[in-house]
Amino acid sequence: MTTEGNGIYAATITPFDESGRPDHEQLAAHLKQLARRGCHGALLCGTTGEGPSLSVEERIALFAAAAKAKTGLRLLAGTGAASLEDTIALTRAAFEMGLSGVVIIPPFFYPAPAPEGLFAFYAEVIRRAVPEGGAVLLYHNPPVGAIPLSLELIARLRDAFPERVIGIKDSGGDRGHTRRLCDAFPDFRVFVGDDRLLAPALEAGGAGAITGLANLFPDLLRDVYDRYQRRETLEEAQKRLSEARLQLEGLPRIAAIKMLLKAGRIIQSARVRPPLSPLTESEYAILRDRFHLEVRATSGVDLSELSGPA
Template identity: 40%
Template sequence: MTQQFGGVICAAVTPMHGLTIDHEAFAMHLHTLAMEGCSGVLVTGTTGEGPSIGLSERPQLVKTAVSAANGLKVLAGTGCSSLTDTITATRDAFDNGADAVVIVPPYYFRRASVDGLFNYYVAVIEQSVPADRSAMLYHIPPISGVPITVPLAQRLFDRFGDRISGVKDSGGDMAYTSALLETVPGLPVFVGSERVLLEGLMLGAAGCITAGANSAGAACVRVYDAWRSGHESAGDLQSKVTELRAVMESYPPGAAAYKALLRLRYGGVSWDVRPPLENHGPEVLDEMVERITALDLDLCRGLQGNAVAKQEAYRIREAARPTGFVVLTLLVAHEHQP
């Protein structure tokens, strides 16, 4: 099988001003991700608040991503509880230029059998995925309640071959990751968190599809590049990325945490989350930035130690103007060579 995707793919947030999607801010963010070395972007995934984005809104969001991609592969999350909605969303994604779709199992149906889920995916793929495009399976049972079991992945890969371009594995269980890679050779697996990027690569994963790339894309790319080149720095880089992720995970939900940092990074007002999620207030952002600057991170060459990082973070926090950069950007190198 020819691998279609690899590297660091960002599970992108969806910029919003109130309840309205800001396509200009989205295009700006995708430009940054491309400059930082990400290979692709996932639109309307979990971090992109996909379940909160209606079928009528999705086509333009995909179209914006394709127009602003600047070399990024565009993947669209299209899985819904309704089979017909999933088919519609998938068709719309491809009609507007998506390179692939990422389909979560029909959440809510927690007791669905492997046969039932197989039939669901067969219907979606046969009715909405063109022969020259592909679908990725989305395993995130802590959120969806419905796993992509190894037997299900095996059956779908046997049935469709290259039209199944991989599994986004956000289950957080590396034993599952290992079993999937061993049992279904040739099926690309993407870990769903940069926290386990290096471990996944060592097992044979193709890369990661992660929310963390929204604000630490360059650092994730450096881990990937170091591993690919066999550079000994991969382990140290992974440790730093893991520390960053641990901070972010302590301010759930992820969409709100990353949008809080991006509001500081880009300025503007288009970094709200939709109900039922809630925005983080300034006190949470201050604490988050303080914790990040307290980490002993020195990936940016221009910084002379953590004290300078803290001082610069404070200046940016006070200025909070559109030309500013969030501390995470200051603490990761934009060059991609280890």
């Protein structure tokens, strides 16, 4: 399998202005700094990007703004929705704008849909919205979407659409499951969504990572990825990455990432959209202490170059 398209992708946040609308200028600026700091690509409107909280029109406008920014990043669009027609509209728009591919989570409202129903959902989207040669990544995220993608369903979709269903974002956080994906589909691009699994995934044949932590520490993810490409040992680099992720444990992850980006003067507002909530005073105090934000700010450290806890 060619390694073109592999690498480190930021599951990017969606900046909002003070009125609560998506801020296209802030998004473009953030994407450009991600490119400068080593990301190969970015996922728009995924879980970290609050995609399910955005309207179809807002998501399409964000796709357009990212494409217009011409960052050099490979751009993926999160196009999954509970509605089949919304998913089709989003997917079609992403390809019409020239984005590199789409990431589609299963429809997440009805619990435990039958495999036949899930296959029909994906097949309809692909037939109606994905052009020949268009890249589709499935999205396995049971902790959030509550609907797993079985190996049997993945195999069936691969067999039906071998040139379009080219990979998966595995955010289940289960090392054994990631290994089973890599073993079952050696020609499939398996991207992990859990930073702690990057090294073992690469060693099992995985393609890279698509993670929210890459908004903050793309250098730590690139260190693991680049060391693997050079056939160097990964243990210490993976340890540094896992320790950085640990600093966000126990905090609302999206709100914390946005607060750190605001502290780094990368975005102007840490606002999240309901039903998410901003950090409480106590949560902010934990974040401040873990990352020594006041020390960094007064010592002249450029917070846009955060590489881990101080």
